[in-house]
Amino acid sequence: MFDNFPLWPQRASTMAGNVDALYIFLLMVSGLMTLLISVCVVFFAAKFRHRPGVQAEPIEGSTPLELTWSIIPMGVFLVIFSWGAVVFFQERTPPRDATEVYVVAKQWMWKLEHAEGQREINELHVPVGRDVKMIMTSQDAIHSFYVPAFRIKQDVLPGRYTVAWFRATKPGTYHLFCAEYCGTQHSGMIGSVVVMEPAQYEVWMSGGSTGPLSASGEKVFAELGCATCHRPDGQGRGPNLQGLFGKTVQLEDGRTVTADENYIRESILDPGAKVLKGFKPVMPTFQGIVSEEQLNALVAYVKSLSSTRPGNAMAAGSTSPPAKASAQRSQVQ
Amino acid sequence: MSMATASIPTVERENYLNKHYGVGSWLFTTDHKRIALLYLLSITFFFFIGGFFALLIRLELLTPAGDLVQADSYNKLFTMHGMVMVFFFLIPSIPAVLGNFLVPLMIGAKDLAFPKINLLSWYLYIIGGVMMLHCMLTGGVDTGWTFYVPFSTAFSNTKVVEAGLAIFVAGFSSILTGLNFVVTIHRLRAPGMSWSRLPLFIWAHYATSIIQLLGTPVIAITLVLVAAERALHLGIFDPKLGGDPLLFQHLFWFYSHPAVYIMILPSMGIISEIIACFSRKRIFGYSFVAFSSIAIAVFGFLVWAHHMFVAGISVYAALVFSLLSYLVAVPSAVKVFNWTATMYKGSIYYDAPMLYAFGFLGLFTVGGLTGLFLAALGIDVHVTDTYFVIAHFHYIMVGGAVMGYLGGMHFWWPKISGRLYPEGWAKLAALIVFIGFNLTFFPQFILGYIGMPRRYYQYPPEFQVLNVLSTAGATILGVGYLLPMVYFLWSMRYGKPAPDNPWNAAGLEWKTASPPPTFNFDEEPVVTWEAYNYDELNRFPVKEETPVAR
Numbered sequence: 001m002f003d004n005f006p007l008w009p010q011r012a013s014t015m016a017g018n019v020d021a022l023y024i025f026l027l028m029v030s031g032l033m034t035l036l037i038s039v040c041v042v043f044f045a046a047k048f049r050h051r052p053g054v055q056a057e058p059i060e061g062s063t064p065l066e067l068t069w070s071i072i073p074m075g076v077f078l079v080i081f082s083w084g085a086v087v088f089f090q091e092r093t094p095p096r097d098a099t100e101v102y103v104v105a106k107q108w109m110w111k112l113e114h115a116e117g118q119r120e121i122n123e124l125h126v127p128v129g130r131d132v133k134m135i136m137t138s139q140d141a142i143h144s145f146y147v148p149a150f151r152i153k154q155d156v157l158p159g160r161y162t163v164a165w166f167r168a169t170k171p172g173t174y175h176l177f178c179a180e181y182c183g184t185q186h187s188g189m190i191g192s193v194v195v196m197e198p199a200q201y202e203v204w205m206s207g208g209s210t211g212p213l214s215a216s217g218e219k220v221f222a223e224l225g226c227a228t229c230h231r232p233d234g235q236g237r238g239p240n241l242q243g244l245f246g247k248t249v250q251l252e253d254g255r256t257v258t259a260d261e262n263y264i265r266e267s268i269l270d271p272g273a274k275v276l277k278g279f280k281p282v283m284p285t286f287q288g289i290v291s292e293e294q295l296n297a298l299v300a301y302v303k304s305l306s307s308t309r310p311g312n313a314m315a316a317g318s319t320s321p322p323a324k325a326s327a328q329r330s331q332v333q
Numbered sequence: 334m335s336m337a338t339a340s341i342p343t344v345e346r347e348n349y350l351n352k353h354y355g356v357g358s359w360l361f362t363t364d365h366k367r368i369a370l371l372y373l374l375s376i377t378f379f380f381f382i383g384g385f386f387a388l389l390i391r392l393e394l395l396t397p398a399g400d401l402v403q404a405d406s407y408n409k410l411f412t413m414h415g416m417v418m419v420f421f422f423l424i425p426s427i428p429a430v431l432g433n434f435l436v437p438l439m440i441g442a443k444d445l446a447f448p449k450i451n452l453l454s455w456y457l458y459i460i461g462g463v464m465m466l467h468c469m470l471t472g473g474v475d476t477g478w479t480f481y482v483p484f485s486t487a488f489s490n491t492k493v494v495e496a497g498l499a500i501f502v503a504g505f506s507s508i509l510t511g512l513n514f515v516v517t518i519h520r521l522r523a524p525g526m527s528w529s530r531l532p533l534f535i536w537a538h539y540a541t542s543i544i545q546l547l548g549t550p551v552i553a554i555t556l557v558l559v560a561a562e563r564a565l566h567l568g569i570f571d572p573k574l575g576g577d578p579l580l581f582q583h584l585f586w587f588y589s590h591p592a593v594y595i596m597i598l599p600s601m602g603i604i605s606e607i608i609a610c611f612s613r614k615r616i617f618g619y620s621f622v623a624f625s626s627i628a629i630a631v632f633g634f635l636v637w638a639h640h641m642f643v644a645g646i647s648v649y650a651a652l653v654f655s656l657l658s659y660l661v662a663v664p665s666a667v668k669v670f671n672w673t674a675t676m677y678k679g680s681i682y683y684d685a686p687m688l689y690a691f692g693f694l695g696l697f698t699v700g701g702l703t704g705l706f707l708a709a710l711g712i713d714v715h716v717t718d719t720y721f722v723i724a725h726f727h728y729i730m731v732g733g734a735v736m737g738y739l740g741g742m743h744f745w746w747p748k749i750s751g752r753l754y755p756e757g758w759a760k761l762a763a764l765i766v767f768i769g770f771n772l773t774f775f776p777q778f779i780l781g782y783i784g785m786p787r788r789y790y791q792y793p794p795e796f797q798v799l800n801v802l803s804t805a806g807a808t809i810l811g812v813g814y815l816l817p818m819v820y821f822l823w824s825m826r827y828g829k830p831a832p833d834n835p836w837n838a839a840g841l842e843w844k845t846a847s848p849p850p851t852f853n854f855d856e857e858p859v860v861t862w863e864a865y866n867y868d869e870l871n872r873f874p875v876k877e878e879t880p881v882a883r
Contacts, residue, residue, distance in 0.1 A: 005798040009783045019715050023782070026709065030702035037673060037698050041691060044676035048612070049683070056680040058868040061618035061671075069670040070663055077659035080709050085652055087711025092648050107488070141484035142578060144643065144718060148784025151715040155644045157579075158483060159572025162645050175793065179718040179786040181477050183488055184404050187789035 012170040012195060013150035018087050020151075025083070029076060091152065094165035098133035101126075102213065102296035105136065105143035105156040108185035110176065113293065115300060116205060117212045122191035124176065126168055127201035133165040135261055135299075139292050144180035147193055155180055161261045168195040217301025220294050224286070238283060239276045245306035250277040264299045348751065348848040363448035364851055369434035370749075371455050372425060375462060377818065379421040386414035388811060391773075391804040399791035407790035408475040409491065415478030420500050421462055423730055424592060427599035428545075429458070429510055431741045432538045434749060436514055438842035438849060439532050441523025441858040446516040454509035461503030468495040477788060479589075482570035482581040486562040494563055497556035504553045507595075511545030514538050523841070525860030532840055532864050533616060536623040537602025540630035544591045544598075548634070552588035555581065582644055586637035594633040596730050597697075598626055600737025601668055604690050607740050608672050610838040611687035612679030615865035618671045625664035632661040642713045651710055658708035665701050669694065680871070684836070685759035689740030692767045696732025700725060703778065721781025724774045732770055739766070739817060746821065747831030751848040754824045758816060766813035772806025839865050 011017060048056075101124065104111040112120045126132050136145055136156040145164055146153040149172075154164035178189035196204060210216070221227060229238035244259050252275040257263055266273055268290065271283035290298065345351060349366045359367060389410050393401040402410065433451065437444050445451050468474060474496040476485040485493050518531075518539050559581070561567045568574030570581040609616045616622055638646055638654040672694060681687070703725040706712050716722065739762075746754050776799040785796045792800070834843040845854050862869065 006783050006795055007779055019711055022709060022711055023706070026706050026712065030699075030705065033702055034695075034698055037669060038695060040673045041676065041694055044673070044679070045681050045683070045691070048676060048679045048681050050613075050680045054680060055871045056613040056867065057678040058615060059617060059674075059678060060615065061621065065674070066618050066621045066667065066671075070667055073666045074659075074663055077662060077705065080705055081656055081659050084655060084709030084711045084713075087709075088642075088651065088655075088714065089648065091711060091714055141488050142481060142644075146718070146784070146786060148715070153643050153714050153717065157572070157645050159578075160645070175784065177784070177786045181408075181479075181481065181484070181788040183475070183484060184408065186408070187399070187404070187786075187791050190793075 009151075010149040010170075010172070010174065012168055012172060012174055013147075013152070014167045014169055015087075015091060016149065016151045016169075018090065018151075022080075022083050022087055026080060029080070091164075094133040094163060095131045098131035098165055099126075100300070101132060101134050102293075102300065103134050103136035103145065103156065104139060104292045104296065105145070105178070105189075106139040107141060107183055108178070108189040110145075110178075110189070110191045111293070113213055113296060114205075115213050117210050117216070118205065119210075122176070124191070124193045125196060125201065125204050126193065127196055127198045128168050128171055129198065131165060131167045133163060135161050135163055135296070137161050137265075137292055137296075141182040142180050143178045143182050143189065146177040146179035147174055148177070149174040150193070153179055161265060163261075168193070171195050171197055212304075213297050213300040214304035215301075217294075217297035217299070217304075220290070220297050221301055224290070229283070237280070239279055241302050242305050245303045247306075251275060252277050252279065252281075261299050261303075264302050265295060268295060268298060346846055347850060348846060349851045350751070350848050352851050361452075363444070363452050365433050365437055365445045365448065365451055366749075366849065366853075368451050368455050369430050372429040372433060372458070375455075375459060376422050376425055376430065379417050379462065380426075380814075383414050383417035383422055384811065384814065386410045386417065388807065390414060391807040393790055394792070394800045395804050397792050397794045397797050402790070404790055405475060408477075408788070409473040411788060412475050412477050413469055413473055416474070416496060416500065417465065419478055419592070420503055421458075421465060423596045423734055424507055425458060425510075426596070426734070427603065427738050427741065428514070428538060428541055428595070429455075429506075431603065431738070431745060432514065432541075432599060433510070435745065435842055436517055436535065436538055437521065438748075438845065438853055439535055439840060440518065440521060440526050441841050441854065441860065442517060442521035443852045443854075445513045446520055447513050450509050451513055454506040454513070457509070458503055458506035461499045461501075461506065464495060464499035464502060468492045468499060479585060480556070480559055480581075481585075482559065482562070482576075482578050483572070486559055487571050487573070494560045497560050501553050501556050504549045507545045508549045511542035511549075514542040515546065518542075523858045523860055526841075529620070530860060530862075530864050531623075532602075533605035533619070533622055533626070534599075534602035537598045537605070537626045540626040541595050541598045543630050544595050544633065548588040548591045548595075551584060552592075555584040555588070558584075579641070579645055582641050583638065586640045587634070590637040590640065591630075591633045593726070593729065594629055596734040597737075598629060600693070600734045600741075601626065603737045603741035603744070604672060604693050606838075606840070607686045607690040607744055608675050609865045609867065610744070610836050611682045611684060611690070612676050613682075613867045613871055614675055614679045615863070615867055616671065617674040617677070618667075619864065622668055622671050625667045628664040629661060632657065632664070636661055639708055639713070640717075642710055643717055655708055655710050655713075659705070662701065662704060662708070669698055669701070683760075684743075685754075685756060685763055686740045686744035686836075688760055688763040689736050689743065689766075692763060692770075693733060693736040693740065695767075696728050696736060696770065700728030700732055703728065716781050718787055719781035720777040720785050720787060723787050724777035724781060727774045727777075732774070736766070739763075742817065742821070744836070745842070746824070747835045748842060748847050748849070750821075750825055750828070751831050752824045752828030753831050753835065754817075754828060755820050758820045762813055762816040762820075765809060765816065769806050769809030769811070769813045773803050773810050774806070776800075776802040776806075837870055839867055839870055 100115040102113045110122050112124050138156045138158040143156040144153055145156055150166040152164050152166050154162050156162060172195055174193045176191035176193050178186060229236040230241050232240060232242050234240040248256050248258050250256050257274055269287045271285060272281040275281045349364055393407055472492055474491045474493055476489050476493055518535060558569050562569045568576045570576040570578050605616050605622060636654055636658045639658045642651050707725060743759055780796055780799045785792055831847045833847050841858055
């Protein structure tokens, strides 16, 4: 009935119910407060309206009352804050074994690439019931990945990765909006997320792939000659990348960082920024040489060399080819 | 309530309006009351320009397709609507008009501490305004009023630098006004006017001035950095040049969040004056209301990153800023409770200023409470950058600030112009504004929650019904805003001459003539009473021969 006049957004992810619950709680709290204030104002205005001969009673104020109506709201606010923080933590903590999708936003389209290799523009196909993690970057201005039916939103910035995740619960086609103003066709930067039953999704998956993303990453890795220094036997001038991803590593200047997506990305574009302990800043920059898509592929490849994920039997330094390892993983999921 | 005028003076007394005539006497005046009128004229002009842009925005959004204007034009419209309304109307509105007029009068001073700097600040405002107009007439700007980088520094092909410089110049006007108020309130209070006897309007303006002084320089330097990156390719914000786009957002919101309090605090000051006067009572919990203004000004500086929860800041930073945002909500809630309690056992009159105050209470409450939604991290992720935010801040900045401004304009109009405005029309206008406002902005809360992003000039069809409601409301609201302008102008010629104290109100400004003489008081007042001594005024009403508005 409300197809053309919805009053509530569709609920199609595991997060949607959590956000809605808090929202409904807040609607009740603020509805109650608005009612309280308006009833008081209307009642006082009517009951104490000016009548000839009746004068206002001088009242100075009351510290106990002031404390009451400071402390009680503060308590309510703390409840809302904590509840909001819990939901936020869920929104911002992608499950470790989530399927990965690399997103490149540009004026004015979404380019999406599945870890399995499928590429899409302005459309993202996902199965019901699987955690999907998006690793996102922008080629130009700031954009924002927003799917109202999933209640998720994350700005997509140039020069770094940001991450969002969801688990869809209901098959259907949902709006994907750009929520951060990005120029002329900002309101045309609309795509959709197509949630499918797992069986249908497998059918969709089987067509059109050019091989896993990590495999194209391996190809780029070879073409750019990275393997000359980053040798798997640890004898190269650069660090061995086997098993590196996800580890906390020590830098030449004494700091420690986690070797996450942003670290890999930065090390390719600005190799001198965070040099691993025991190595020299001899690597040239690849800024302007690799595209965003190639970068994503390289990151996916470096990740595939690591064994941090459950369900991946490959040990660090294993000799089995990475492409095969990543193929194994998608089967396990 | 009928306005009975007992006697009309046949010979006009000498006052600030009739002492000198001619354009020069206005353009070179250092009288704070005349400068207030110069500001009134200029901000009204910009208000209607900004309103015209809003009208075009609402008309475009009547249908899902982008049909009335081109995408680029639409982007310029909402950008210039925001820039004009924020920097050239809302920020100067109450402080530069009513504050300028009333701060010296309320504390018993002859003028502000630096009358010439006061005039300079108006000229700076005008120079900034002319630059903004020139920018708009020669192509405009399309970055959104937020100037987000790297779009503004690397991708927009509009007049970003010129718009930034216009705001940069106008910012100094704001800084100088704040400086003038701080010094005036510290140094020029009449004998006996202690801090605890100051009207709450003064406390509110003191708090506002602190924000203007400390916050505005930050936006000024930020806009200079944007211009430097755009024109000279200095790498500050753009990652391609080695900069950090989040740095810009931190700097921008460090000013622009407190700027919301520049808009709402003075309005809160007005509401305190009006509710006390029309309830015939001292304000409930004077010191709590006064200190809550200062608390808002201080805490207001610590919450800026709640605009950035999905921008890419860390989870822990988001937690801190969410918590601090709830802290700043407490003093606002305290104010609302105290205003409501003031009415208890009062003797309440329903004159137009009080109707605006009622409207303020309703709209500010909704605006404040929806702020709780946005400060809740889990919900903010869904509703930030949607129409929910648009509705929220319009409830505060238009529902709150503009309602207060209009209430104040009605309350003090007899003092400013020496004439009474037509009460019936004024009540009608208050009602129209309230209805039109709610019809315009309430549907936008729903629109936001069902997911319509802001700054969209075309949208999926399921959002249309709510957008049509909103546009219909905007038309009504427009009428509500035009009405006061018409009858205020009318009253300047045809309104009944106002007595010195038409509302039988407390406060020094009502103890001098309407309109006041050039140096405000014939003799320097000596204050021997507390603020809002309405119980004394009720016992000894204004003398019979003085005309009273009711």
